[in-house]
Amino acid sequence: MKVLVAYSSATGNTRKVAEAIHLALPDADLCPVGHAPNPEGYDLVFLGCWIDKGLADEAARAYMSKLHGKPVALFATLGAYPDSKYAADCMDAVSELLSACTVVDRFVCQGAIDPKLVEWMKGLPKDHGYGPTTSRKKLWRDAESHPDDADLEAAADWAEGVLAAL
Ligand SMILES: Cc1cc2nc3c(=O)[nH]c(=O)nc-3n(C[C@H](O)[C@H](O)[C@H](O)COP(=O)(O)O)c2cc1C
Known part of the structure; x- marks a missing residue:
């Protein structure tokens, strides 16, 4: 089975996750999306993105938009807590983009x-949608150490499981 791990990463978080997936699947090809090959030749694409405004x-x-019809294993990093409803909504929205x-x-x-x-964001008024409330400041601090070794x-475990299930 030919597997591609293609990812987009502005500050390196999603790249780290992509590299961990690639370590678990050493026969896969690893590429940033800007240099990723035509997906036609692949049986499965692990696609990584970061969440930008939801x-x-x-x-x-x-x-x-080039992936029409391909099986895709989707991965993402975001600032929010990954077990939050917000994160699930973001992943649903991204999955919808992959409806083909x-x-x-x-x-x-x-x-x-x-x-x-x-x-x-720290300079915004507290009542602004992104302003520095106590809970947002905690979220920003909590995010600082991620992705960590456990992530x-x-x-890597997830990627192995995806392949094993096919
Ligand atoms: C311009 C911008 C917009 C962002 N929008 C969101 C967002 O809507 N929701 C969220 O949870 N995180 C958001 N983030 C946080 C990123 O998704 C998070 O830091 C991600 O891990 C960055 O991945 P990267 O290092 O691979 O670029 C945003 C970050 C930036 C810089």
Whole structure:
């Protein structure tokens, strides 16, 4: 089975997850989406994106449009807690973008938020939608250490499980 791990990553979090998946599936090809090959020759594509304003980032979305009909194992990183309803909603929204494909499974974990963005949000009024409330400041701090070793191990286990189930 020919497997591609294609990912988009602006600050490195999703790349780390993609690399952990690739370590678990050493026969797979690993590529950032900007250089990813034509998916036609692959039986399964692990596609990684980061969440940008509730949706897959732009580079990942561009590659998704080339995946018509492929089985896709979707993975993502985001600032929010991965077990939150918000994270599930984001993954549902990304999966909808892949409605022409078969999403065989999905994995999401938290990723450190770009410190420049956090600084900007800290300067917003508290009642702004992204402003520095106590719970948001905790979320930003909690995100800082992710993806951590446990996330990367979970991603590798997930990828092995996806392949074993096919
Ligand atoms: C411009 C921008 C928009 C973001 N939008 C969201 C968002 O809507 N929801 C969220 O949970 N995290 C959001 N994040 C956090 C990223 O999804 C998170 O830090 C991710 O792990 C970045 O992945 P990368 O290091 O692979 O680029 C955003 C980050 C940036 C820089």
